[in-house]
Amino acid sequence: MLVDNLMIEKPSFRKVVYVEDLKKISREDFSHAKALVVDYGQSDIKVLNALLEIKNRYENSYFILITRDACYESTIENILINTIADCTIDCKNAVRKLSACLVHFTLEDQQVTIFKNIRWHHLEKEQHLTRMEAILLPYIVSGKKNKEITRYLDLTGKTVSHHRRNIYRKFSVTNLTGLYKKFDHSV
Structure with a gap:
């Protein structure tokens, strides 16, 4: 619903693809997308592996993962999420943050800021x-x-x-x- 509303308001958002099932998205959708919004609601390493491969193929697209707290219980999952996602959003605040994120991505000259999960950040430093x-x-x-x-x-x-x-x-x-x-x- 959010993506549909944004596409009406901002023509530049036509290149945003909301993904509920990766199998239903074509290569053409991926290659034309400016941003991919993935509802990553349940832990699934296979989905993260698939997203990692997609990110490598379409490195000019931004990946936005809508997550739940349970998705951060596994360190391996944390590492993969932080590598794939240009932006992660807890579903409780998804509408507000996703709007701000998409607006940010439309500004071509803006730097992307990635926030790492704190456990992964500490592990990396330790x-x-x-x-x-x-x-x-x-x-x-x-x-x-x-x-x-x-x-x-x-x-x-x-x-x-x-x-x-x-x-x-x-x-x-x-x-x-x-x-x-x-x-x-x-x-």
């Missing part, structure tokens, strides 16, 4: 993750293999392997399962 490690971590926790990550981020396999090892070392784990367990215990 482990002294480098910028590249912070970029790679969402792909690693989403289960992507090094070869897939190299394609998404246009990096060499050696670079990805090096940073993956550093991430594991910083979290004192030897594999992805250990990293999952570490995140489960950091709650």
